Amino acid sequence: MIQFFRRLHPQSLRILALAIVLLLTVLFFASQIDGYFSPRMLNRIATSVAVILPIAIGQAMVVMTRNIDLSVGSVVGIAAYLIGDYLGTHPDVHPVMVVVIALALGAFCGAINGALVAYGRVPSIIVTLGTLALFRTYLVEYSGARSITTAGLPQWLVDLPQATVFSIGNFDMRLTVAMSLVAAIIFWVALSRLRVARKLYAVGSNPDAAVVAGINSSLVVFMSFVLSGMLAGLAGFMFLAKFGNITVVAGLGFELKSVAAVVVGGVNIFGGSGSILGVVLGTVLVDTIDNSLTRWAIVSEFWREALLGMLIMIAVATDTFMTRSFGRMKGKSE
Amino acid sequence: MMLARLKSWEGLLLIILIITVLANAALAPQFLTLQNQINLFQLSIEKIIVALAMTLIIINAEIDLSVASIMGLAACTFGILVESGTPAGLAIILCLMLGIVAGAFNAFWIAYVQIPSLVVTLAMLIMYRGIARVLLEDRGITGFPQWFGDLGQKAFLGPFPLGMIIFVVLLVVLGLVLHRTGFGREVFVIGTNAEVARFSGVRVARVKTILFIISGVISALAGLLYAGRLASVRGDAATGFELDIITMVLLGGVSIFGGRGTIIGVLFSILIVLNLRNGMALVNVTGHIQTAVIGILLIMSVLGPNLAERMRSTGLAKASA
């Protein structure tokens, strides 16, 4: 038995455990909430996950390189607001172009973070705490206390949340959900198949060895922030599409939710390991709990944050104990 | 050399401070009056009190992101207790004890399970805030006893309100503890190199535990002051204060990697931030831009020395080549 677990990659074990926890969570809520397995609930969770998932994937790549990006929430806000504003004056821009602009906006914000962390050698926690405030301020100043409303948006965008790619029974595969899943699949394939992407793991796993192996660590760290910003830009677009009405507080608190999803999803907070599959499961778990609590009669929905905090702590503690007991097993066998 | 550089950082802060004070005085003649200065302190009194505890934590090479949530949690707990008929005096004591418990809980994970404080306190930032929200949901509580509100708002000793007196007392006490006592020495050594401290018989986990408990109880105290000053509490009380607090500490020349910093430097940086905000308000710069300026200052306070260091080392390399 122990032999089996030792052969199994710790990462696979982690994902297996996560899937079981997710299953139990769903079953638990199903037993508590009437009509939990309705397509409506499923759609509700799916569209909510669709916004968070890209951010979580970006955050995962940053965390893999031993850094953290706390500015993603503000980037989501900037992207959502600026695009909404732009569409108000240029309603004829092609939808694909709009997405490209969102990605570029996010990438630009990410590049600022990345340059300061990778080349300025300022710890990422400081940089992104700073830009968290800076980006938000820019948004507040730019907006001049105006909000974006659905009325100012082109019709295709207003209809987007209802746009359905295909339906299975009563469950509709929304376009935004599909976009998010496609992004996840692209990054999943990239991180496991693309040679360049493997450098993310190398740099986070052993920075000294990365230098000896001739990897340009600064560039890798820089790129991880650019990608994180880009994906936050995509999330900003989804956010705009989902809500239509955007105020300057759009995306507030997403940084913590994304860190939670990533850590729960088994990305090692000390860098070097983690998988997109885990991040997807982590995001779904965090968001399922979030969305289900609002429907659970016994407990107030205000428990969401408290539970989220606990969940992160449990995930990190489990990882810590698991890594240590693995280490001990190894130590004894020698 | 090292001391000279530290002194020069504080010297630089002092010069900036004098400039901001002079600029303020030039912009508004009433600026230098005592009452105006007291008002200046009162506006951010809770943050600057917590910044003192944060100074010790960061010099110890740790970080406490949960301070603002503990402030909010203490304030909300106080509100609930008073609302349910607990005497306010007892409620204050219970809330301070809650601060101790919250700090000790952080410390358990950080010092004994040895999970990085960044991760632990980030999770606790969410969790303590969440508990505060569970307590109050979306209500606000007002109707505290008159004397409690007065403590937060009115002059307590001479012209000085209680918060300012607490700040000055903590400044002196924590300054002496950090720079003059054996405990403070251990804080510095652990921040410089925790393994060296352990190999020298320093009880590293115990020092860290004490620091996080201090941070927790001071945050709770600051949360109570906040409740008193505003005469009301909500679940989101003090949200986001941690950013301002950490900024003040780092701007004061405390190294994010630990082992370096002085309480005087932090005092200077607090005064600069307060005066800068005041000055910006005088020239009609909004609160959000003020926050952005502080954010830029935060990044610059680390980036500046880094770039200077790199220029120096490349210069040296060239000289020796």
Place this chain on the structure above:
Amino acid sequence: MTAALSDMSLAVVPGEIHAVVGENGAGKSTLIKIMTGVYQPDSGEILNEGKAVTIRNTHGAQALGIAAMYQEPMVFPDLDVAENIFISHRNLGTFMNWGKLYQSSDELISRLGVSLDVRRAASGLTLAEQQTVEIARALSLNVKVLIMDEPTASLSAHEVERLLNIGKALKARGVAVLYISHRLDEIFRIADRVTVLRDGKHISTKPIAEVNHDGLVKDMVGRALDKFATKTKANEHGPLLLSVKNLSLDGVFRNVTFELHKGEVLCFGGLVGSRRTDVGLALFGISPSTGGSIELDGRQVVISTPQQAMDYGIAYVSEDRRKLGLAMTMPIYANASLASLKKFLRRFGFIDRAAENAMAEQYRERLSIRSPDVKIEVGKLSGGNQQKVMLAKWLETKPRLLIFDEPTRGVDVGAKAEVHNIIRELAKQGVAILVISSDLPEVMALADRVLVMREGQQMGIFDISDCSQERVIALATGQDQVASAA
């Protein structure tokens, strides 16, 4: 400032194993760093296939086909073996072809004559397996020169066999191997030529057939022998202080047994990685023992934290000043008082700075720490003076038992003699002293008794009058077993 390495000449030939031997501080690591582009030589040149080259950085070394295997293997714990091997390759296409990757890695590994699952994560590998990964990585890059730095330092006998076979396999494939080791028996088994370094100088390079064991040892320790007076007779010593019986730490060391009297110097001899330091750490409570007993003054004690050890009057002067010994950015006085801070505390825990300064000044004088005052950061002092500050820190605790781990590592010859005199003086004052040293002349100069360890086992303990450098080397390397088997 003496040169770390001077007048070094070395030629490596394809298909040859060239051994480099020398004691600690002989200049071996400097040589590696120059060859891999980490350091630049002040003078002299490097020829590659007859042409002069400059190796600016690790990239440059890689381009020339020079790779080094470090004492601490440079692997990525989160990646699997195959990916670790091919991480530096630049022309394998945009996409990972995992199937091909595993196949090529398998081939490489099997060419080395070992079996290793290439899909396993490197975090689960033993040190020896990690080394195998590093060698395979070098092979995959068509390396021409492979530098192995003390590759067998922490390997078990079985693993050493395997590594030596790999070395032979590399040789057969036409790789030039630069084999750096203390272990003479290994060198006689695989090397074609051997170069001896001593105190940063090139002493000799000879074909292995022309040297014998004794000659090599003489070349290695040569001048050092007449540098310090070798003890021939143990000093008088006081009553029994420490009695250690069958001390063990699971998977690290086992059954270490010795007695130590007041005023006696016991030296732990052996190779780097023979687990001597772990015994010291167990006595100091850093990594407490899991078996056996420790008696102090005839009473059995349990030591599970450094604080407990210090309460019993035990002090441990670490081998790693930078990581474990000194707070480098703090001043001399703060480091000197660190382990005995309580003594300087007055009312409310305030430090008596005057008393602290006076103490530090006193040590500055007594140990002749060369520094204008005691407010200087210790990081700014030379290695020897740093070592003295560390000594001051522990002397101020007034220890009964002082454990020195490599007391003169990275210290120049003058300061070395001073440190030795201090140790002798302490012994004369009745302090029981345990010295862990890989520096044989040092052992011979200080010890009353010598305990030799090898691979976590106590190989023998004997009086200095029965001791010779050759005997210590023989026990430490297992040479005696080879000799008796032959």
